[in-house]
Amino acid sequence: MVRPGAGALRRLGLLSVREGTERDALDGTGGDADSQPAATDRQRRAVVHRPALVALGVALVVTGALAWAASSSYEDNENRLLTLQVRQAAAALSAALPGLQTPLVADYELAVTGDDTQLRSYAASQVGPKGRFASVSVWQLGASPHPVLVVGDAPELAAHPARAAAFFAGVAPSATLHVAGLLDLARPALGYAEVPPGANAGLAVYAESMLHPATRGATTRGSAFSDLNFALYLGPRPERRQLIEATVPLPITGRQRMEVVPFGDTSITLVATPDQPLGGGLTQNLRWLVVGGGIVLALLAGLTAEFLVRRRRTAERLAAENDRLYRQQRAVAETLQHALLPTELPEVAGVELAARYVAGVRGMEIGGDWYDVIAAGDGTVVLVVGDVSGRGLPAATTMASLRYAVRAYVGQGDEPDRLVAKLDGLLSVGRDGQFATLLCGRLEVASGRLALVSAGHPPPLVAGPDDARYLTVPVGPPVGVGGATRPAAVEVELPAGATLLAFTDGLVERRGEHLDDGLERLRKAADDGAASAGSLLDDVLAQLVPDGGDDDVALLGIRRLR
């Protein structure tokens, strides 16, 4: 615990040294991050700490996951809505077929009755800008089918006898509308032929619809399918040459659905793609909102984590600095304390002397405990253990003056009782706010005769080979209290081989404990009959204050050799 004197003087500021050297001298915190040069500290402050990066990373991962979920949900939703709308469109398309077929069946019935006037009048309502068809015609079937009655434009099919023959060869009476297919002739058209079931007149009613010139139309805005773009193909496959109509340039790319709808004796393939997000713009943009918001939150999380980490680091640095200052202060106190205590005990024939001083861990100020041994030169040894009340420099300076006063009085030949009485003149609790307890003894080495005086001090212990017991010493008032008369010195004999153990109250005093319990603990610790005074002191300290006590402890042992 004792540090070299030069180090202590440096710490006290009595030696001028560079900052770095002083830091090196403080081995208590040496090697610790705290003692790194300031440049490294600045470097460390410039980087982002790991917890902040972790927080940022976690927040970004969460953001990514949420964005993925939003995106996936958007895709699912769009696909579902598209499927639904395309099915509805296909249903609407199927529902349109009877609208084509029914008038043709009616036309056929009129044709069979031969009432041409009524047929013309009726069919006229079906053609033209207001009707469904460009033309309605009645055909005579046979080897070379040809129209016998035409309402509206001339049928495209009539201009192509071979094609007409091929088509009508496959037309038999049935409930099904016969579709001539796309007539990619002078004008693109779609032809239908109707021969109701059971018919045997050798006639067929035939109608043609013109396709949009650019095979391009537009769904009506605001209609149920205004969000969709379509392509309609004749037949069960979306073949380009079978295109009936498209509302977008082909080919259709991206999200699309296909439905095949029965159409007469063939079918229509419907391919649809959304013109705009079917679920609205918000669901489409949700993922970007999540990404944007998530990045902002991630940065905030990172910044918060960084702020907290830095604040904790600062607190740790301050704690380390406080610890360093505490150790420094403690070291100053200890050094000063040891400087005020005897550096070494005198060599006296016939006795073995040992002393210890342990600084308390509670305070960081110097204490007022002391011990001293003075060889009087007439075969006697004077021993003193004392304790000035309070702590800090006032206690230490009073302790030093009392210690040197005792030495002076011993030099003048004063016996312990007279010596203690004279000390009373040096200190007054009313004036100085301090008093001192003191145990003073004079041992005649040859005989073992021991005169003892206690001024408010705990009694000494005699540890023999077999047991340990306290000496009964009448207790007078402490030095500095005055008033009461002091009891005379008590005379006892210290047996050869026994050790007198004098101590200050820090060894036995514990908060919340009766003093007698502490005294008994010490007696038991000293009961084992140690081999030497020094080992007895070490044993006692190890058992009573293994980690240092609250208060300072001064301990003196004197063993009479056999």
Place this chain on the structure above:
Amino acid sequence: MTEPEATLAVAEPVPGRLRVVLAGELDVSAVARLRPEIDALLARPAEAVVVDLAGVGFLDSSGLAVLLELAQRFGDVGLSGPSAIVRRVIESAGVAAVLPEVEG
């Protein structure tokens, strides 16, 4: 080690007779903190002082010094209700005669 802070309260139930109530752990740091109040107490005129120690659980040499200061300043100082632990500290310091126990 977080005991309640030591406190000092002074009353004067009868003119010239002070009643000082001390409580808590009267150690070196508590005495340092209470120093202004102790000095103010020492400056008051009084014929007799009773110190109520019933609430004092621990008394070290600094706490004892305060009691002894009072005894020197006022002469007639009695202690009321010290615990066995505190009483033992006073006896072992050889100041029981200076700081006698009193009733109430």
